[in-house]
Amino acid sequence: MSQRERRTFVHLHNHTNFSLLDGATRIEQLVSHCCAEGMRAVAITDHGNMFGAVQFYRKARDSGIKPLLGMEAYLAAGSRHDRGEASAGRERFHQLLLAKDQTGYRNLMKLSSVGYLEGFYYKPRIDKKILAEHAKGLIATSSCLSGEVPQYLLRGDYEGARTALGELVEIFGHGNVYVELQDQGLSEQRQINPELIRLAGELDLPLIATNDCHYLLKEDAQAHDALLCIQTGKGMSHPARMKFPNNEFYVKTATEMWDIFAEVPEAITNTEKVAERCNVVLNFEENHLPRFPVPEGQTLNDYFESVVHDGFERRIEALQAGITGKTNGSSGWASKHDVEQYCERLEVELSTIVSMGFAGYFLIVWDFIRYAKDAGIPVGPGRGSAAGSLVAYALGITDVDPLEYGLFFERFLNPERISLPDIDIDFCMRRRGEVIDYVANKYGRDRVAHIITFGTMAAKGSIRDVGRAMDLPYGEVDKVAKLIPDDLDATIDAAVSSVPALQEAISKDRKVAELVNLARQLEGQVRHASTHAAGVVIADQPLTNYVPLYKPPAGHGGNQEHAVATQFPMNDVEAIGLLKMDFLGLRTLTVVHDSLDFISQDLGKKLTIEDIPIDDPETFKLFASGSTSGIFQFESTGMREALRKLEPSRIEDLIAMNALYRPGPIGSGMIDEYIRRKHDPTKVKYLLPQLEEVQKETYGVIVYQEQVMQIASDLAGFSLGEADVLRKAMGKKKPEVMASMKEKFIDGCKTRDVPPNLAKEIWDQVVEFAGYGFNKAHSAAYALLAYQTAFLKANYPVHFMAALLSSDHDNTDKVVRYISECREIGIPVLPPDVNESNVSFTAAGETIRFGLAAIKGVGEGAVLAILDARDRLSGFTSLFQFCEEVDLGKGINRRTVESLIKSGAFDLMTIQEDNDPDPGNIRAFLMSSLDIALESGQRRQRDRQMGQTNLFVDLETEADGADRRSSSLPVSSAVPWTEREILAAEKESLGFYITGHPLERHRDQLRQFANATTAKLSQMNSSREISLGAIITSIRDLKTRKGERMAVVQVEDLDGYAEVVVFPDAYRACYSLLNEDEVVLISGRPETDGDTARMIAGDIQPLRAFFEQKSHEKASEVQISVTLKGLSEGVPDQLRNLLERHRGEVPVSICLQRSSPRGFRAHVTPNRFLWVTPSPELVAELEELLGSDSVHFRR
CATH class of the missing domain: 2.40.50.140 (Nucleic acid-binding proteins)
Structure with missing residues (x-):
């Protein structure tokens, strides 16, 4: 046998890192390795999924090796629908599948989808029934040791194995089933391989040899072992952890495989034959846009143009009325451009969109945005380069006038580089799902899905994960992790080469060296799958014709109504021609919407976004003061400091600052230069008078990509399409493109009488700034939204802060920060109150009322039940009445009411004119009464449901009424809570302190x-x-x-x-x-x-x-507080003796008072013999005698 023939082998059973935390082989490494080994083809067969199929296909095709697409499915022993007890004691098996052709590829996608959407139970399972329905075009094998056939053989059931193998033949056909042999030196394989060969002979089935590869090289076994520990959450020292038996599960060479299976060479040669049979071709040239329905008798383009012109007329009417882009006191035409300029621009855009075949795309976006606006769902003013389109503005897709802000259509849709438009849309965070719902209903739920995304192990995370797997102490691992720089793109290799402390730790400590080495090997591995925050695909056919589907397990988004996602990530989804759109949920839109609602409810004022003038002085004062906490895009500490220096006075300043506040421009000093030039116009210089029109808005600084485009157009005669290609080349620093563009730029400048030396200087300046240039369309849209947010904060602070708190009520850190800011600007935040609070935070006059749903242990269902009873009763009068009247079957239990008491939600209801309002007394009494109140309430509600009455109902009602009326009065058996207990209860129920703070x-x-x-x-x-x-x-x-x-x-x-x-x-x-x-x-x-x-x-x-x-060093008086309750027998004498022991030169003042702040108070000043020397010891002894917080120093 020749050496070439001995090298004929194809790996048909391989797990990449898309077999999450089980496979460690990266796709690019697998392909490169197989190419280097001279293999003609290679397959990927990940566990139950096809996550990496497109990425693998493209990489293999581009590398000149044939890609074979497959999957190792999880096959349920019974039905894929069995769960819990129904599946108890029933196994699941591994089942290797390979796609022969397009039909097989589509069936593979359908099977993988069924596993996640219908059969998921710990793993995505299919069953033989669904396998038989989608067997066409597939090759099946007997699989690894976890396959059904090997499992029967391992149990000594040869006939069971023969039957199972026969079932595969019935399902897939005789020519499409192979008996799979593996030999990693395991005793189980030595046991069953002869029997597998015997079965193949009896059923006349061909053999194939595989290695069930889970990592690339033999030396990667330890890193793979660490990966398994990360998957299972168990350290390497754990005796019962999941572990591979040896280090033989790597991508072996053809020679190694020939040597292992020398006695059955056909098992090797058959792998090449299988590869020859598999001929799936993926099409990356087609688009699968859904067909937008148009009225009968109209073409798509005609309908598109009519909708655009209708919207354009409305925009022009608004400009003529001075509504759009209004300023204080403005009226009449509200643009510096005339109607003809708008009309000309519109026709150019329409012609381009229609000729590029994108009319349907725009109608799809227009339709669901129209739905959202009609349904009262807030939509953002625009996002990304789409804000540069006048057609998008006319359709209501954006609310930024592109002519007014100098935005270019070609930055969005360039006729000189045809690609699908990309319009991303921001919706109200709370109601984004309604829009996706609408789209799913319109185009079909089987044609709409979210998009999967994968989390990978970054440098620091990899160090921490591997440290846990190695059972290393937290502190040691933490020290190493913190030596990795914080840059998002920081790698372990870069850190090792640039951080001396890390180099030293590696050289001195063998364990650290091992940790870093293993973490380096696992860095970048796929750690988990999740659903992309915004991406949605819409197709013209059921999605499983194009892409397999995924559903996160319960607890990871699996119980969400629209959690179904594509198995391919965003780039791969777009590559196969599916329409991808980003439906983003933007919290700021929710805040703005809620602010306007609060203003309407509280002030009776119907304010809309369109009513906000673009030149409000109070708004710019707020920006100039840096008081932008909670203001979209402008709330970071660095941004606030830059705003104080800039003192913005116009919307253009905000657009520029939004574009400049990024690492590149900050590091280059562009922000400082912009600020200097704003405050000192003499520093603004232009190389040519023609540049003033382009750069005047930004004080001569090139801030935007659009400025680069305009300079190339105005000075060098570039079309805006060519200018966009130049902009992109400069941004990505493509030297070959820039070299040719430079020559064209300088030649173009010559034709416009710009001297070559000056043209070169302008080119160099443009190149320098272009690397930092930002998309002005995006910056303008977001700056406009930020301005609107700031307007509300500056002019309606109570309503804005209430909305802001509501939007972040589940983020304790932010709530604490916002409440602190409320206090600083003089807005009281009132505690929750069962008679005043609503579901979330609300504005009430000059105050904000805490929302009931923000209390821990009080769900929204419980709050709605409380509000229902409150409306019916016109308010609660006692805890007993509350427990009797609120439906206790709707999420109201002991813990719920306990949380309400601890948060202070019953305080005001319980206080009466003649009552002590001390919350310590109130809450202590309510807690002591809770069990009786709940028991009474449950009995009352049970009796009402059963319709029971008795002869003494009137007397009982009268007696209970008296009890309930007196339930607010303190009783001696309830020991009052201390301030510390009050605050601790608030912290427990609210997550923070509201009536006070220990500090x-x-x-x-x-x-x-x-x-x-x-x-x-x-x-x-x-x-x-x-x-x-x-x-x-x-x-x-x-x-x-x-x-x-x-x-x-x-x-x-x-x-x-x-x-x-x-x-x-x-x-x-x-x-x-x-x-x-x-x-x-x-x-x-x-x-x-x-x-x-x-x-x-x-x-x-x-x-x-x-x-x-520190205080007693300069104390002028020691102030001692004593409650009358505290003056029990012997305390005065003990106090006197204590003071005498600490005799000194500082006067003492004793304040006698009742426990209630409104009660009696008297001051006693002891004579000089009882003056003291302040010290911590004195304080400790006094507090032990009189209680905490009984001593203060006056300085």
Whole structure:
């Protein structure tokens, strides 16, 4: 046998990294390796899915190797519909399938889709029934050790194996079934391979040899082992973890496979024959746009043009009335361009769109946006380059006038480089699903789906994942991970070559070297599948004709109504000609919508977005002050600082700032240059007078891609289509294109009398800025939305902040930050109240009322039941009435009512004129009454449902009424809650404090002694020593590899939350202080890990002791508070003795008062013999005697 013949082998059973966390072979490596080995073809057969099919096909085709498309399906022993007990004790098997032709490829897609959409139970399963329905065009094998035939053989059931193999022959046909042999040296294979060969002979079936490849090279076995640990969540040392038996599951050479199967050479040669039979061809030239229905008697293009002209007339009428682009006091024509310019531009765009065959595309988008607007669903003003289209503006797809803002159609749709348009649309976050619903109903639910996306293991994540798999201590792994730079594109290789500390750690510690090496091998591996946040595909036929479908498991989006997604990711979906659109849910649109609703409800004022003038002074004052928390695109700390320097005074400034605030322009100094030129016009210079018209708006700085295009058009005679090609080449730095374009640019300038040296200087300037240039259409649309948001905040702050809080009510960090801002600008945020609150936050006059659904443990269903009863009763008068009248069958249980009490939602209802309003008394009593109230309520509701009455109903009602009327009165058996207990209950029920904060009383001292807050950590230099006053909310104790104790502590201050890492040295000094609810002062340094800000603790002290130490050093008086309840027998004498023990030179003042703030109060000033020397010891002894917070120092 010749050497060439010995090399004839094709790998038909391969798992890529799309067999998630099970296969470690990357597609490009698989293809390259097989090409290098001289193999003519190669297959991929991932577990139950076809995620990588298109990517693999294209890579193989482009590399000159034949791609074979397959799948290793999960085959249910019974029905794919069996779940739980129905499938108990019933196995699932592996079933290898390969597509022979287009029919087989379509059937493979349908089978994989069925597995996810119908058969998913731990794995995407199919069954023999559905297999028989879609067997045409497929090749099947007996599969690996987990196949049905091998499983029968392993149990010693030869006849069962023969029957199962015979069933495959019945399903697929005699010529389409192969008996698969594998030999990785396993005893099970030595047991069954002879029997498989015997079965093949008895049934006259050909053999094939495979290696069930899960990784590329033999030396990749350890990395693959780590991957399995990541999948199962078990460390390598776990005795019962999933593990491959040896390191033989790699992509072996043809010679290796020949050597292994030397006794059955036909099993090797048959792999080549199978490859020859498989001839799937994917078509990347066709588009599968859905057909838009048009009225009878009209062509698609005619209807499109009529719809555009109708919309255009409405836009022109609005401009003539001064409605669009209005300014304060404006009326009449509202554009600097005349009607003829609009008409000319429209006809050019219409002609281009129709000639390129995209009329249907525009109608599809117009239709669902029209639906959304008619249904009152907020739609964004535009997104991306589509805002440069006047046709899109006429159709209502965008709300940005492209002529007014100098936007180009060719930036969106270039007739000189034909490609499908790409219009992305922002919808109200809350109602985006309704629009997708409409599209699915219109075109067919089997033709509309979301798009899958894959999360991969980034550098830091890979280090952390592998560290867990290796059972390394958290602290050690954390140190290594933090040596990786925070750049989004940072790689482990780049970090190793550029970070000396990482190099040192690798050289000194063998475990670190192993960790980094394994993490490097797994970096970039696909970690999980999920649904793309916005992408939706719409097709002209059922999607499974073009793409397999996927549905996330329950708990990962699987229970969402429209969770069905394509198995191909976005680029592959577009490559096969499917129409992809982004339906984005934008929180800001929801905030704007809710703000307008609150204004209407609270003020009776019907304000619309169209009513907002574009030159409102208060809005620009807000931007200039940097008070842009909650303002779309403008709320980061750096942006706010830039706004303060810029002092924007026109919408163009906001458009420019939105474009400039990105890493490139920031690093190049373009923002600073823009600001300097705005404030000093003498710094604005133009190389040519013709450039002034292009650059004047941005003070001579080239900010936008559209400016690059206009310079090429005006100075060098480029068409706007050519200018767009130039813009793209400059942005992507394509040297060969730029070289030819440069020559054309300079020649074009010559024809317009621009000297060559000046033309070259202009070219160089354009090239320099073009790399940073931003899409002005996108920036203008988003700046307009940001301006509208800021207008609402500047002119209707209560209503805006209520809407903002509502939109983020499930994000505790943001709620805390926004409530803090409300307090700073004088907007009270009132606690929840069962008689006043609605579902979410609401505006009420000059205040904001907390929403009931934002309380933990209180679902929206429970809130609706509460509101229903409240409306019926015109309000609640007692806890007993609440429990009797609110339907307890609608999510109202003990925990729900307990959460309401703890949050203070019953406080105001319980207070009466003659009653003590202390929340500690109220909530303690309500909690002590809760069980009785619930029992009473349940009995009443049960009796009502059964229609029961009794002879004494009137007397009972009267007695119960008296009980309920008195239920708001405190009783002595209920021990009042302390302030600490009140705040702890609020934290538990709300996620944060609302009536106060443990740090509130220290606010002044914090300003004096603490130089950091949690909100500022991410902006602070890591070399700076800082101090942070905070309360500990949780502690995670850990051990280093050396066995030393350390901790990761979550803390909260008045601004938000942060993580504090306490390494062993600091831990030893302060471990006794690491308790939940401990108020501390932390000294150390800040650190940023990606988007997460944290602090490395150097020292931790009790906050109160620190402040008291500082305070008593200059105290002018010690103020002692004593409640009358606290003056029990013996306390006065003990107090006197205590003061005498601390005798000194600082006067003492004693305040006697009732527990109620509204109660009696008297001051006593002891004589000089009872003056004291302030100290922490004095404070500790006084608080032990009189209670916490009984001592204060006056300075």
